[in-house]
Amino acid sequence: MADAPIARASEQLSPEGRRDRSSGQGSFARVARYTISRTIALFITIVIGVYATILIANMGGYVDEIRSAQIEEGVAIGVSQNPEYRSLTSAQRQELVAGMVEVERQRLGLDRPFVVRSFTYLTNALTLDLGRSEYISSDRGSRQVRLVILERLAPTLILFASANLILFFVAIFVGLFLSRRYGSWLDRFVIALAPTSAAPSWFFGVFLILIFAALLGVLPFGGMVATPPPPERLDYALSVLKHLILPVSAIIIGAVFITIYSWRTFFLIYSSEDYVEMAKAKGLPSNTIERRYVLRPTLPTIITSFALLVIQLWTGGIVLETVFNWPGLGRLLFQAINLFDTPIIVASVVIFAYLLAVTVFLLDIVYALVDPRVKVDSGGAV
Amino acid sequence: MKALLSSLKALTQFPSAIVGLGVVFGMVVFAAYAMITIPYSEAIRLWRGGDQVWGDTPRNAPPAWFNLFPGNNLPTTIRVDSRDDPSLKTRQNVGEELTAVDMRLPFEFRFDGFPKELNVTFASQFDARLPNVQMTWVTPDGREIRLGDLTLRATETFRISQESRLERRLGGRPPEVGLFANPDDPDRALKGIYELRVEGLVFEEDADIEAKLVVYGQVHGLAGTDHRRRDLMVALLWGAPIALAFGLLAAVGTTITTMIIAAVGVWFGGFVDAAIQRVTEVNLILPLLPILIMVGTFYSRSIWVILGVIIVLGIFSANIKTYRAIFLQVKQTPYIEAARAYGAGHGRIVFRYMIPRVVPVLVPSFVTLIPTYVFLEATLAVLGLGDPILPTWGKVINDALTQGALFRGQYYWVLEPALLLMVIGFGFALVGFALDRVFNPRLREL
Numbered sequence: 153m154a155d156a157p158i159a160r161a162s163e164q165l166s167p168e169g170r171r172d173r174s175s176g177q178g179s180f181a182r183v184a185r186y187t188i189s190r191t192i193a194l195f196i197t198i199v200i201g202v203y204a205t206i207l208i209a210n211m212g213g214y215v216d217e218i219r220s221a222q223i224e225e226g227v228a229i230g231v232s233q234n235p236e237y238r239s240l241t242s243a244q245r246q247e248l249v250a251g252m253v254e255v256e257r258q259r260l261g262l263d264r265p266f267v268v269r270s271f272t273y274l275t276n277a278l279t280l281d282l283g284r285s286e287y288i289s290s291d292r293g294s295r296q297v298r299l300v301i302l303e304r305l306a307p308t309l310i311l312f313a314s315a316n317l318i319l320f321f322v323a324i325f326v327g328l329f330l331s332r333r334y335g336s337w338l339d340r341f342v343i344a345l346a347p348t349s350a351a352p353s354w355f356f357g358v359f360l361i362l363i364f365a366a367l368l369g370v371l372p373f374g375g376m377v378a379t380p381p382p383p384e385r386l387d388y389a390l391s392v393l394k395h396l397i398l399p400v401s402a403i404i405i406g407a408v409f410i411t412i413y414s415w416r417t418f419f420l421i422y423s424s425e426d427y428v429e430m431a432k433a434k435g436l437p438s439n440t441i442e443r444r445y446v447l448r449p450t451l452p453t454i455i456t457s458f459a460l461l462v463i464q465l466w467t468g469g470i471v472l473e474t475v476f477n478w479p480g481l482g483r484l485l486f487q488a489i490n491l492f493d494t495p496i497i498v499a500s501v502v503i504f505a506y507l508l509a510v511t512v513f514l515l516d517i518v519y520a521l522v523d524p525r526v527k528v529d530s531g532g533a534v
Numbered sequence: 535m536k537a538l539l540s541s542l543k544a545l546t547q548f549p550s551a552i553v554g555l556g557v558v559f560g561m562v563v564f565a566a567y568a569m570i571t572i573p574y575s576e577a578i579r580l581w582r583g584g585d586q587v588w589g590d591t592p593r594n595a596p597p598a599w600f601n602l603f604p605g606n607n608l609p610t611t612i613r614v615d616s617r618d619d620p621s622l623k624t625r626q627n628v629g630e631e632l633t634a635v636d637m638r639l640p641f642e643f644r645f646d647g648f649p650k651e652l653n654v655t656f657a658s659q660f661d662a663r664l665p666n667v668q669m670t671w672v673t674p675d676g677r678e679i680r681l682g683d684l685t686l687r688a689t690e691t692f693r694i695s696q697e698s699r700l701e702r703r704l705g706g707r708p709p710e711v712g713l714f715a716n717p718d719d720p721d722r723a724l725k726g727i728y729e730l731r732v733e734g735l736v737f738e739e740d741a742d743i744e745a746k747l748v749v750y751g752q753v754h755g756l757a758g759t760d761h762r763r764r765d766l767m768v769a770l771l772w773g774a775p776i777a778l779a780f781g782l783l784a785a786v787g788t789t790i791t792t793m794i795i796a797a798v799g800v801w802f803g804g805f806v807d808a809a810i811q812r813v814t815e816v817n818l819i820l821p822l823l824p825i826l827i828m829v830g831t832f833y834s835r836s837i838w839v840i841l842g843v844i845i846v847l848g849i850f851s852a853n854i855k856t857y858r859a860i861f862l863q864v865k866q867t868p869y870i871e872a873a874r875a876y877g878a879g880h881g882r883i884v885f886r887y888m889i890p891r892v893v894p895v896l897v898p899s900f901v902t903l904i905p906t907y908v909f910l911e912a913t914l915a916v917l918g919l920g921d922p923i924l925p926t927w928g929k930v931i932n933d934a935l936t937q938g939a940l941f942r943g944q945y946y947w948v949l950e951p952a953l954l955l956m957v958i959g960f961g962f963a964l965v966g967f968a969l970d971r972v973f974n975p976r977l978r979e980l
Binding site for chain 1: 550554812815816818821823824825827828829832852905906909912913931935940941943945949952956959960962964966967
């Protein structure tokens with residue numbers, strides 16, 4: 153009987169105030185059900201997102217007309233300037249042009265109607281059968297989209313994983329630190345800097361390049377590795393690290409202050425809860441209080457906000473990679489768009505969507521593991 | 535209205551808010567000044583540029599206030615036009631149908647540095663026979679240097695700086711340096727009165743020649759110039775109203791629609807609510823920037839299209855969950871129940887009772903959203919997908935980066951628009967932050 157008031161007290165923390173009757177099922181079953189439902193939801197999301205991408209990338213078929221016209225023009229000009237064909241009559245040349253145009257259109261698949269092709273694109277994209285690109289090739293000369301993207305995937309992951317990891321841990325530790333000393337000058341300094349996160353990461357990137365590469369000359373202007381790349385593996389890794397400094401700093405500066413500020417606020421709100429007072433009254437060491445009574449309950453909220461932050465950072469990465477000439481997915485997408493290379497565009501956006509979905513998914517699993525109140529319906533999730 | 539005034543008063547207790555409000559107000563004044571001094575069509579015409587508009591401004595020149603730094607005495611642009619002062623020209627009949635048209639174009643040069651470029655532009659009127667000119671350069675110490683002969687068409691520009699024969703005659707130094715160099719101290723310019731003497735011959739009675747000498751300065755204007763000789767002040771001035779308008783419109787559009795949809799979802803509950811939640815989740819994963827890039831490349835780069843897409847994609851944003859939480863709370867209150875009891879329609883309940891409750895959360899997030907959209911537009915412009923005719927700050931940065939401004943030390947070109955973007959972003963962010971603390975008392979204690 154003595155634990156009933158405590159049980160009811162902890163129930164009141166649940167946002168909808170409902171009691172979790174299924175807690176008897178055990179952690180594993182709960183997480184498993186949650187996982188499956190989130191997977192299905194995310195998958196539908198991806199399908200819709202990818203199809204929307206395909207539609208947009210082709211403007212409902214208008215781009216095909218542009219490309220047909222480009223092909224005809226290109227072939228006609230090529231034939232008229234080619235000295236081999238000088239001897240042909242005008243009618244023969246026209247026939248030749250028509251034949252070459254038809255071959256090129258078949259190569260690009262423009263002879264089938266767009267709607268049919270869009271579904272082929274969709275199934276291919278979802279199964280990651282990404283086909284061959286039209287213009288862009290990988291560094292080793294392959295035109296297989298899969299290889300082109302795989303080549304660019306690793307740099308992007310290196311950049312974003314390192315930046316996000318550093319950001320996460322710095323924000324948690326500094327946030328906890330500041331929540332213990334709110335009102336101090338350090339606290340107010342960080343709060344004053346929080347509005348700087350209104351600017352996207354590439355903005356800080358430009359300033360960092362200006363200061364460290366242009367004015368001081370200590371760090372490289374861009375790229376992932378020095379040219380020519382050092383042959384020794386250790387030197388290569390060190391060169392990559394040196395080139396990582398500025399982009400990672402740009403990402404971190406662009407997000408760290410607001411993250412520290414909002415997490416420190418969360419910590420403060422949660423540390424004013426009654427059970428923390430009770431833990432202090434019980435005489436628990438402050439480290440334990442922080443870890444078990446403040447950090448643990450805050451973790452779901454923090455993970456949610458981190459998920460949203462990561463989503464923003466992902467899409468902002470395109471410009472960052474372009475500014476720093478970083479050989480990643482973002483820059484690939486931008487190059488592909490400039491070249492009208494539809495398979496690469498669709499594939500890049502699909503991979504982006506998958507990466508986003510995987511990130512959200514992982515964070516959701518962590519969320520489910522961390523928050524015992526999570527239920528399978530729409531209430532508890534991101 | 536009263537609530538607005540009381541919240542403004544509450545805002546003033548935060549020094550950061552006062553700074554922010556000051557900055558925002560300053561930006562609005564700046565934007566208004568831009569729109570008044572340079573009307574829209576004029577701004578577009580200036581930004582399109584071209585020789586007619588910007589022929590007399592130097593290329594890639596830093597701002598004139600660089601001269602305020604000690605040790606700098608860089609020249610500004612000097613124009614001498616025979617049309618401005620008819621006494622510079624003399625006509626003399628030297629034979630049948632042959633008239634000598636002589637012009638002297640003097641100017642004073644008191645700077646330490648050399649000019650960037652030297653051009654002489656001729657405008658002639660004639661019927662059939664092309665006039666002829668001979669140009670001589672006279673330095674303050676009396677030396678006369680022959681620049682060359684030229685047969686004129688209706689308009690002709692003699693680019694002295696690009697004359698390689700002249701360069702060789704001057705000892706291998708570029709003409710704009712060689713013609714101004716002090717013979718005793720070749721690295722410095724000789725100060726004094728220079729003159730360009732033009733001896734022209736026209737072969738018809740009523741034919742005439744006009745000449746304009748432009749000595750391009752190393753610095754120009756308040757903001758400097760870009761690679762197309764355009765004065766950057768035009769873009770910096772007009773970037774403000776465009777940024778403000780874009781940010782405001784996008785923020786207003788998304789916030790209002792998001793709020794209405796959240797309210798509708800919560801009020802009607804059940805299937806509608808679940809559907810809205812699913813759509814939100816889909817929308818969360820749709821990468822905004824790649825879609826904008828695709829629309830910009832394949833569809834149209836017009837700022838209105840981009841604005842429309844941003845609003846459409848921003849309606850089902852993550853903010854829906856916040857508003858939904860508040861609306862859920864509001865829905866349970868007794869006065870809503872009372873309203874239903876007396877037969878209030880759905881519309882009335884949603885708009886008159888639920889929406890006003892969410893305004894305290896809405897206002898700070900709305901203000902903080904404005905700089906997000908300002909930077910989003912700048913991002914697209916930096917990628918090269920901005921509106922092609924509008925002078926925006928992002929476009930200036932794009933030009934600067936593609937022309938390698940950072941490599942060439944033309945830092946002013948990148949710093950000026952970047953600083954303005956920063957100022958507008960931080961101004962709004964400061965105000966939004968303070969508003970957050972005003973409207974959320976829990977945060978105020980912290």
